[in-house]
Amino acid sequence: MAETAAPKIVATGDLGVVVERATGSLLIIDQSELGAIARVEGLGDLSHASVVFSPDQRFAYVFGRDGGLTKVDITQKSIAHRIVQGGNAIGGAISDDGRLVAVSNYEPGGVRVFDADTLELVADFPTGSKTIGLVDAPGRQFVFSLWDAGETWRVDLSGTTPDITKVENVGINPYDALITADGRRYIVGLFGEDGLAAFDLWSEPLRPVRVLDGYGRGETPLPVYKMPHLEGWALAGDRFALPAVGRHEVLWIDAQSLEEVGRTKTHGQPIFAVARPDGRHVWVNYAHPRNDTVEVIDTRSGEVIRTLTPGPAVLHMEFTPRGHQLWLSVRDENRVEIYDTQTFEKIGAFEADTPSGIFFTARAHRSGL
Amino acid sequence: MAETAAPKIVATGDLGVVVERATGSLLIIDQSELGAIARVEGLGDLSHASVVFSPDQRFAYVFGRDGGLTKVDITQKSIAHRIVQGGNAIGGAISDDGRLVAVSNYEPGGVRVFDADTLELVADFPTGSKTIGLVDAPGRQFVFSLWDAGETWRVDLSGTTPDITKVENVGINPYDALITADGRRYIVGLFGEDGLAAFDLWSEPLRPVRVLDGYGRGETPLPVYKMPHLEGWALAGDRFALPAVGRHEVLWIDAQSLEEVGRTKTHGQPIFAVARPDGRHVWVNYAHPRNDTVEVIDTRSGEVIRTLTPGPAVLHMEFTPRGHQLWLSVRDENRVEIYDTQTFEKIGAFEADTPSGIFFTARAHRSGL
Numbered sequence: 001m002a003e004t005a006a007p008k009i010v011a012t013g014d015l016g017v018v019v020e021r022a023t024g025s026l027l028i029i030d031q032s033e034l035g036a037i038a039r040v041e042g043l044g045d046l047s048h049a050s051v052v053f054s055p056d057q058r059f060a061y062v063f064g065r066d067g068g069l070t071k072v073d074i075t076q077k078s079i080a081h082r083i084v085q086g087g088n089a090i091g092g093a094i095s096d097d098g099r100l101v102a103v104s105n106y107e108p109g110g111v112r113v114f115d116a117d118t119l120e121l122v123a124d125f126p127t128g129s130k131t132i133g134l135v136d137a138p139g140r141q142f143v144f145s146l147w148d149a150g151e152t153w154r155v156d157l158s159g160t161t162p163d164i165t166k167v168e169n170v171g172i173n174p175y176d177a178l179i180t181a182d183g184r185r186y187i188v189g190l191f192g193e194d195g196l197a198a199f200d201l202w203s204e205p206l207r208p209v210r211v212l213d214g215y216g217r218g219e220t221p222l223p224v225y226k227m228p229h230l231e232g233w234a235l236a237g238d239r240f241a242l243p244a245v246g247r248h249e250v251l252w253i254d255a256q257s258l259e260e261v262g263r264t265k266t267h268g269q270p271i272f273a274v275a276r277p278d279g280r281h282v283w284v285n286y287a288h289p290r291n292d293t294v295e296v297i298d299t300r301s302g303e304v305i306r307t308l309t310p311g312p313a314v315l316h317m318e319f320t321p322r323g324h325q326l327w328l329s330v331r332d333e334n335r336v337e338i339y340d341t342q343t344f345e346k347i348g349a350f351e352a353d354t355p356s357g358i359f360f361t362a363r364a365h366r367s368g369l
Numbered sequence: 370m371a372e373t374a375a376p377k378i379v380a381t382g383d384l385g386v387v388v389e390r391a392t393g394s395l396l397i398i399d400q401s402e403l404g405a406i407a408r409v410e411g412l413g414d415l416s417h418a419s420v421v422f423s424p425d426q427r428f429a430y431v432f433g434r435d436g437g438l439t440k441v442d443i444t445q446k447s448i449a450h451r452i453v454q455g456g457n458a459i460g461g462a463i464s465d466d467g468r469l470v471a472v473s474n475y476e477p478g479g480v481r482v483f484d485a486d487t488l489e490l491v492a493d494f495p496t497g498s499k500t501i502g503l504v505d506a507p508g509r510q511f512v513f514s515l516w517d518a519g520e521t522w523r524v525d526l527s528g529t530t531p532d533i534t535k536v537e538n539v540g541i542n543p544y545d546a547l548i549t550a551d552g553r554r555y556i557v558g559l560f561g562e563d564g565l566a567a568f569d570l571w572s573e574p575l576r577p578v579r580v581l582d583g584y585g586r587g588e589t590p591l592p593v594y595k596m597p598h599l600e601g602w603a604l605a606g607d608r609f610a611l612p613a614v615g616r617h618e619v620l621w622i623d624a625q626s627l628e629e630v631g632r633t634k635t636h637g638q639p640i641f642a643v644a645r646p647d648g649r650h651v652w653v654n655y656a657h658p659r660n661d662t663v664e665v666i667d668t669r670s671g672e673v674i675r676t677l678t679p680g681p682a683v684l685h686m687e688f689t690p691r692g693h694q695l696w697l698s699v700r701d702e703n704r705v706e707i708y709d710t711q712t713f714e715k716i717g718a719f720e721a722d723t724p725s726g727i728f729f730t731a732r733a734h735r736s737g738l
Contacts, residue, residue, distance in 0.1 A: 010379055010381070010427060010444040010445075011381045011423075011425040011426050011427030011444055012379070012380045012381055012382055012425070012426065013381055013382060013422075013423070013424055013425045013426025013427070013730060013733050013734070014424045014425040014426075014467075015425075031424060031425075032424075032425060053382075054380075054382070055382055055383045055400060055401075055689075055690075055691075056380040056381070056382045056383040056384075056400075056401060057380050057381065057382025057383075057426070058379065058380030058382070075379040075380055076379075096691040096692065096693045097691075097693045098383075138645075138647045138649070138691070138692060138693070138711075139693075139711045140693075140711075158711060182606070182646075182647050182648045183647040184606070184647065184648070184649070202649060202669065237551070237553070238607075238624075238625055255607075256607055276507075277551075277736070278507045278551050278552040278553065278736065279551045279553070280507070280553070280571060300571065320424075321424075321733075321734030321735070322424075322465040322466075322507070322734060322735070322736055323465065323507060323736075324465045324466045324507070324508075324509075342507075342508045342509075342527060361382060362734040364382050364690075365382070365690030365691060365731040365734060366690070366691070367646070367647065367691055367692075
């Protein structure tokens with residue numbers, strides 16, 4: 001890297017990136033500027049791309065659909081390193097100490113773990129299956145599930161050799177999973193089945209419990225346009241807000257018992273239900289063809305208190321870490337918009353090329369994102 | 370600031386500061402280095418000092434006991450600006466948008482609010498009372514309480530003029546307060562009284578509810594060496610861990626009902642009970658003369674699972690944001706120690722001059738700290 005390119009940015013706490021999916025590029029964004037400050041190109045196929053950050057919030061690790069793993073230096077606004085580690089990948093994670101980056105692969109199926117500094121392969125966990133729902137857990141652990149084999153694996157990389165725990169018969173086809181923000185519960189979505197499989201990672205031996213029997217195909221009266229993302233169940237006070245599958249509803253789930261305690265009728269099939277960090281409101285976006293709209297639900301009443309129509313294909317929403325703003329991508333109008341979350345006024349907007357995921361560096365300090 | 374002092378640090382996510390109370394200086398610390406990288410001097414009286422950070426994690430605002438408010442540039446390792454804004458101050462806060470810094474004063478009694486960029490006075494709220502328990506709340510709000518008047522005030526600075534809500538008869542002598550991490554509950558400690566006053570900031574009108582009747586003087590069998598800090602009740606799963614007053618106990622409080630659900634016998638009178646970010650363990654330090662010891666309590670069992678003796682006067686403990694390490698200050702041996710929170714092994718130590726508070730920049734992204 002050129003020494004002459006002396007960085008003007010000397011603090012990285014309020015930066016972030018926007019994935020430009022069609023062009024394989026990344027915008028570096030700055031909350032102080034309410035906009036983008038640079039574009040980094042050459043990241044390959046970024047459809048369904050996700051991002052994690054190094055603990056110092058200098059590097060973004062971008063997981064591309066094509067198996068690309070790109071380490072972007074957001075202070076230098078350039079690619080620090082890039083490898084193609086698999087043929088078809090879906091998501092990644094970073095260990096709690098920031099030393100290990102893991103990638104979940106469809107082809108060849110499994111999880112590969114890389115040194116966060118060098119991107120050298122540290123460990124390889126072939127599964128013989130498409131691998132989904134990869135998350136990091138406290139203590140240098142990663143947890144993931146096997147689409148074809150119906151298993152969940154936990155790998156512990158805190159010792160000199162990896163310690164692998166495999167749990168069979170989790171379901172027929174796990175399609176996605178999440179870990180709660182405290183790193184305690186790992187919850188697996190089961191394609192075409194009723195209910196979800198929930199693990200308490202604090203309890204030994206690892207054992208899935210079926211929860212939310214009403215959740216899934218059994219009660220689906222509408223064609224499912226897109227399976228909702230499980231990543232990041234919105235924890236709002238003592239309840240999770242959960243997108244219903246194939247229904248125009250958000251479900252409210254008791255955070256302790258994981259039982260349903262209520263429902264909110266929504267504009268469309270929810271994709272993401274995201275809680276403002278204080279848990280008072282949940283913002284929801286929707287599947288095609290109703291994806292021009294965002295609704296805000298009050299957590300206490302369960303009622304929709306505001307409807308916004310940013311434009312066609314609102315793909316992703318990201319709160320600033322203390323929740324005073326929400327940034328969202330309007331893919332089909334090539335724009336990112338910024339809202340004041342107290343007044344719901346639009347306070348900024350900037351151009352982006354087919355924007356999808358928006359990720360702030362504050363994610364570096366949270367588990368399981 | 371000299372342009373020639375080109376910063377080598379270009380990422381601020383894993384930095385922090387240690388307050389050196391006797392010398393009025395600040396160490397800048399780096400998690401990647403497991404140590405200190407610079408010292409900044411000239412901050413006045415730092416006994417009982419606290420620190421908040423700007424959203425970009427470039428600036429630390431240090432609140433000194435002598436009324437000094439010092440803005441330290443942690444990338445330049447120097448003081449960016451310093452004012453003496455009062456005669457005797459206790460604590461500060463930063464608004465959720467990072468634009469306003471507030472200071473709580475004993476003399477003259479009240480709260481003063483400053484522009485975070487310039488440190489110019491923006492608003493002044495004289496109270497005619499020593500003012501304590503100042504916290505930030507979502508929506509550009511600050512909440513604080515009045516020692517002499519027994520009141521709690523909320524000031525909302527989101528509009529063109531401040532909106533002040535005053536609640537009387539909260540208690541006789543509020544001595545400290547906290548806000549829960551979600552910004553919803555403001556809980557006031559009442560000196561010499563039984564119970565605490567709890568506000569639900571989501572409910573109008575603001576109204577205190579007395580909780581934890583058994584908490585306070587009524588059951589104190591031992592001399593109280595030091596009132597425990599209320600700041601930062603440890604939320605561990607669905608319970609708070611709370612230092613008992615004047616007893617060798619940690620209390621467990623249901624996070625929703627605020628009722629006591631259990632107690633753990635401890636080595637001494639607890640000062641801080643700090644939850645690892647995943648909530649699985651709570652680390653506790655103690656008042657003089659038993660302040661050489663730290664105990665680790667398992668959240669599920671409520672049992673002490675580990676006892677450490679770092680040395681005389683363990684004053685403060687700070688987890689890395691994802692909880693893989695804990696840093697603590699050993700004041701009377703002029704040392705900061707670093708522990709692996711999975712193995713409890715000491716993995717680092719460095720010299721510091723009478724270290725007290727340790728603050729990582731990740732605090733910039735949380736409310737109410």
